[in-house]
Amino acid sequence: MDSNQRIRPFRANRRYWQYKGKPVLLLGGSVEDNLFQIPDIEGHLDLLQSVGGNYVRCTMSCRDEGNVWPFEQNADGLYDLDKPSAEFWRRFETFIGLTAERDIIVQIEIWATFDFSNAFETCWPSNPYNPRNNVNYTSEQSNLPEKVDRSPLLGDNLFFYTVPEVCNNELVLCYQHAFVDRLLSHTLPRAHVLYCMDNETHVWPQWGAYWSEYIKAAAIDAGTVAQTTEMWRQRDVRHPEHWATLHHPETYSFVDVSQNGGTYGQLNYDRAVWVRGHIGRLRPINNVKIYGCDDGPEWRKSARDGIERFWRNIFAGHAASRFHRPPGGLGLSEKAQANIRSLRMLTDEINPWDCEPAGGLLFDCRENQAYCLANAGVAYAVFFTDGGQVGLDVSAVGGAELILGWLDISQSNWSDSQIVAAPEGRAELSTPGAGLWAALVKTCDCGHIPSH
Numbered sequence: 001m002d003s004n005q006r007i008r009p010f011r012a013n014r015r016y017w018q019y020k021g022k023p024v025l026l027l028g029g030s031v032e033d034n035l036f037q038i039p040d041i042e043g044h045l046d047l048l049q050s051v052g053g054n055y056v057r058c059t060m061s062c063r064d065e066g067n068v069w070p071f072e073q074n075a076d077g078l079y080d081l082d083k084p085s086a087e088f089w090r091r092f093e094t095f096i097g098l099t100a101e102r103d104i105i106v107q108i109e110i111w112a113t114f115d116f117s118n119a120f121e122t123c124w125p126s127n128p129y130n131p132r133n134n135v136n137y138t139s140e141q142s143n144l145p146e147k148v149d150r151s152p153l154l155g156d157n158l159f160f161y162t163v164p165e166v167c168n169n170e171l172v173l174c175y176q177h178a179f180v181d182r183l184l185s186h187t188l189p190r191a192h193v194l195y196c197m198d199n200e201t202h203v204w205p206q207w208g209a210y211w212s213e214y215i216k217a218a219a220i221d222a223g224t225v226a227q228t229t230e231m232w233r234q235r236d237v238r239h240p241e242h243w244a245t246l247h248h249p250e251t252y253s254f255v256d257v258s259q260n261g262g263t264y265g266q267l268n269y270d271r272a273v274w275v276r277g278h279i280g281r282l283r284p285i286n287n288v289k290i291y292g293c294d295d296g297p298e299w300r301k302s303a304r305d306g307i308e309r310f311w312r313n314i315f316a317g318h319a320a321s322r323f324h325r326p327p328g329g330l331g332l333s334e335k336a337q338a339n340i341r342s343l344r345m346l347t348d349e350i351n352p353w354d355c356e357p358a359g360g361l362l363f364d365c366r367e368n369q370a371y372c373l374a375n376a377g378v379a380y381a382v383f384f385t386d387g388g389q390v391g392l393d394v395s396a397v398g399g400a401e402l403i404l405g406w407l408d409i410s411q412s413n414w415s416d417s418q419i420v421a422a423p424e425g426r427a428e429l430s431t432p433g434a435g436l437w438a439a440l441v442k443t444c445d446c447g448h449i450p451s452h
Contacts, residue, residue, distance in 0.1 A: 003224065003225060004018075004020075004021045005019075005020050005021065005191050006019070006191040006192075006224065006225065007019045007105055007191060007192055007193070007194060007227060008225065008227060009227075009253065009254070009282075009283060009284055010023045010353055012353065013282075013353040013354075014281075014282040014283060014284070015276070015282055015283070015284060015285070015317060015319060015353070016284055016319045016352065016353040017105070017284050017319050017320070019103065019105065019191070019192065020103070020191070023351070023353045024054065024105075025314070025319065025320075025344075025347050025352055025353075026054060026055035026105055026286065026319060026320035026321070026322070027052060027053055027054060027055055027314075027320070027321055027322070027340050027343055027344060028048060028053045028054065028055030028056050028057075028104075028320075028321075028322035028323070028340070029048065029053060029322055029323030029329075029330060029331055029332040029333075029336040029337075029340060030044065030048065030056050030057065030322075030323075030325060030331060030332050031044060031325060031326070031331045031332055032064075032325050033057050033058070033059045033061060033109075033199075033289075033324075033325050034058065034059045034060070034061040034062070034064065034067065034112070035056055035057075035058055035095060036058060036091045036092045036094070036095035036096075037061070037062070037064065037066065037067045037068070037091060039066075041094070041095055041098060042098055044332065045098055045099060045102055045104060046102075047332060047337070048104065048332060048340075049102050049104065051337045051338075051340045051341040051344075052340055052341050052343075052344030052345070053104070053332075053340045053344075054102075054103060054104050054105055055104065055105050055107070055288075055320055055322050056099065056104055056105075056106055056107070056322070057106075057107050057109070057288045057289060057322060058095070058106050058107065058108045058109070059108075059109040059112040059199055060108065060109065060110060060111070060112055060183065061109075061112035061114070061115050062088075062112070062115060062127075063112075063114065063115050063119075063120060063122040063123050063126070064122070065122075068085055068087050068088045068091070069085060069088065069127075069128050070084060070085050070088045070089070070128070070179060070182075071083060071084065071085050071088075071128045071134075072084070072085050072086075073128075074135065078133060078134055078135045079128035079133055079134045079135070080134065080135050080136065081128060081129070081134050081136045081175045081178075082136065084182055089182065089186070092183075092186060093186050096186055096187060096190055096193070099192060100190050100191070100192050103192065104192065105192050105193075105194065105320075106192060106193050106194065107193075107194040107195075107196055107256075107286065107288045107320075108183075108187065108193060108194065108195055108196065109196045109197070109198060109199045109231070110180060110183070110195065110196070110197055110198070110211060110215075111160075111197065111198045111199070111201075111211075112199055113198055113199040113200060113201055114199065115127055116129070116148070116157045116159050116160070117148055117157065118147075118148045118149060124147075124148045124157065125147075129144070129159060129172070129175070130144070130146060131144050131145075131146055132146045136175070137171060137172070141171060142169070142171055142172050143158055143167070143169055143172075144157075144158055144159055144172060145157065145158065159172065160201075160203040160204070160207050161203075161204070161207070162176060163206055163207055163210040163211075164210070165204075165206035165209075165210060166204050166206050166207065177214075180211065180214065180215070180218075181218070184215065184218050184219075184222075188218065188219055188222045188224060188226070189222075193226075194227050194228075194229070194254070194286075195212075195215050195226055195227065195228045195229070196228070196229050196230065196231050196256055196288070197211045197212060197228070197229070197230045197231075198230060198231060199231060200231050200232065200233040200258070200259060201230070201231065201232060201233060202232075202233045202241070205230075205244035208230035208244065209230075209244065209248075209251050212228040212229075212230070212251050212252055213251065215228055216228060227253045227254055228251075228252055228253055228254075229245060229252045229253070229254045229255060229256045229286070230244060230245050230252060230256070231256045231258060231259070231288075232244075232245070232259065233259060234259060235259045235260065235261075235262030235263060236263075236271070237257050237259070237260050237271050237274065237275050238271070238274065238278075242257075246275070246278055246279050246280060247280050248280070249279070249280045249281035249283055252283075253283060254283050254284040254285070254286060254319075255275065255279055255283055255284070255285045255286070256285075256286045256287070256288055257272070257275055257285060257286075257287060257318075258286075258287050258288050258289045258290070258324075260272055260275070260287070261287065261289065261290050261291040261292070261309050261324075262291065264301060264305060265308075265367065265368040266367045266368045268308075268309055268312055269312045269315070269316055269359075269368075269371060272285075272312060272313055272316035272317075272318060273316045273317070273357055273359075276316070276317050276318075276357070284318075284319035284320065285317075285318040285319055285320075286318070286319055286320035287309075287313045287318060287320060287321050287322065288320065288322050289322060289323075289324035289325075289328070289329060290306055290309045290310050290313070290321060290322060290323050290324055290329055290330075291305075291306060291309070291324055291328050291329050292304070292305040292306020292307065292308075292309060292324075292329060292330065293306060293324075293326055293327055293328060293329050293330055293331075295326065295327045303330055303335055306323060306324075306329055306330050307330070307335065307339050307436065308368075308385050309321075310323060310339055310343070311339070311343060311371075311383050311409075311436075311438075312371060312383075314343060314347070314352060314373070315357060315371040315372070315373045315381070315383050316357050316371075317352070317355075317356065317357045317373070321343075323336045323339075323340075338409070338410055338411070338412055339409060339436075341412045342407060342408075342409040342410075342412045342438070343409075345407060345412060345414070345450075346381060346407055346438050346440065349379075349405075349440055349442075349449065349450070350373070350375065350379045350380075350381050350440060350442075351375070352373065354375045354378075354379075355373045355374055355375045355379075355381070356373070356374060356375075356376075357371075357372070357373060358372040358373060358374035358376065358380070359371060359372055360393075361374055361376070361380070361392055361393040361394075362382070362390050362391065362392060362393075363390060363391030363392070363393065363426065364389070364390055364391050365390045365391075366388070368385055369384065369385060369386070369388055369390065370382050370383060370384045370385070370388070370390045371383045372392070376396040377396035377397050377398070377443075378397075378442070378443060379440070379441065379442045379443070380392060380394065380439075380440070380441040380442075381438060381439065381440055381441075382429060382438065382439040382441075383436075383437075383438050384431050384436065384437040384438070384439070385436065386434060386435060386436070387431040387433060387434040387435055387437060388430075388431060389428065389429065389430040389431070390429055391426050391427070391428055391429070392426065392427045392428075392429055392439075392441065393425060393426060394422045394425055394426070394427050394441065395424075395425030395426075396425075397422070397425075397443055400443040400444070400445070401419060401443065401444045402419065402420045402422055402427065402441055402442065402443060402444065403417050403418070403419060403420065403441070403442050403443075403444050403448070403449055404417060404418050404419075404420040404427070404429070404439060404440070404441050404449075405417040405418075405439070405440045405449030405450070406431065406432055406437060406438070406439055406440075407437065407438040407439075407440065408432070408435075408436075408437065409435075409436035409437060409438060410435060410436055414449065414450045415432060417448065417449040419444075420441065427441060429441075
């Protein structure tokens with residue numbers, strides 16, 4: 001397959017992705033993180049596509065009701081790690097095929113952290129890799145615990161210590177290799193897959209680096225290229241834990257900062273912009289899960305917080321933004337659908353890869369009131385979190401006539417466009433009402449703005 005057809009950093013602006021030879025902005029939301037395990041996956045993907053979505057998360061997780069594990073189970077209830085589960089891999093291949101048909105980019109998390117923890121009885125207590133659950137090794141032979149006592153986020157399970165640079169547990173590592181090899185046999189021939197090593201981990205950086213290099217080497221052997229990253233647990237993206245991805249482009253070809261979603265308001269945006277300046281080499285920045293739901297845990301705040309984060313990521317110059325599954329996020333609820341649709345409507349009119357975050361172009365702007373993405377002198381987008389008025393520096397247009405359109409985000413509806421005055425290079429933008437709005441300002445020679 002021509003490498004230009006694959007998902008890869010955009011040649012003209014490596015902060016963004018290209019797919020099938022064209023730049024693409026990744027927007028998404030879904031009902032679950034391990035989508036290949038759910039029923040009616042085809043209908044769910046059709047819904048996502050219908051609202052302009054093209055990005056899903058896929059943890060290789062097996063802990064929910066109705067899920068299957070990747071190994072066959074014997075009559076005595078024990079798993080055989082040498083026998084792949086036909087049903088597990090059938091589900092996975094179906095999912096990979098359906099997303100490929102719809103040009104929906106899949107970001108896979110190889111190791112589902114919580115499945116190897118004490119989070120629920122359906123996690124490590126039921127996991128086939130647990131020595132008490134398989135016929136292949138004992139706890140003494142494998143050095144793996146039968147019980148994990150602490151939080152999954154602490155990375156205590158020695159399952160994550162097997163790589164040569166840490167404990168070099170060859171017995172368990174051979175089974176881990178076999179699982180990853182089987183996964184890659186389904187995904188490397190496809191053009192639409194990204195690879196993340198873990199889900200919000202605290203484990204040794206050598207673990208993720210080992211698997212990233214393993215996957216990239218397998219891709220080269222298959223005559224292709226794999227795009228890889230790691231997802232760290234720390235919410236503060238400036239924390240040294242994130243340096244393994246931020247400072248090592250030779251290991252990871254893109255960055256995922258989903259945990260920045262644990263911050264709110266202006267700080268959430270400021271940290272998102274901070275990452276752009278500290279990634280070592282220009283690479284796409286993804287946010288595969290955005291927290292915020294009215295029915296979620298208190299620390300994840302509200303649906304409004306989730307919606308604001310979804311938009312801020314793109315206005316901070318990131319390449320991908322996806323609503324987390326309920327109850328932690330909005331999933332593909334009606335609110336999520338409206339915001340995916342509206343952000344796609346806006347970015348169909350102004351190419352993000354031609355723009356830069358441009359908060360400095362806004363005048364009289366309160367904290368967390370509005371954010372600007374600009375191709376200065378050509379086009380400007382301004383996102384308002386709850387209506388209001390700000391000034392916009394358009395001096396770069398050099399006196400050219402400007403046209404203004406308003407997008408009602410909640411209704412996914414453009415207002416009639418209008419000519420806007422900009423005396424002394426300043427345009428006044430006042431939203432038509434309260435709530436979520438986006439303004440699009442273009443020079444008139446850049447074409448019209450849709451109405452209704």
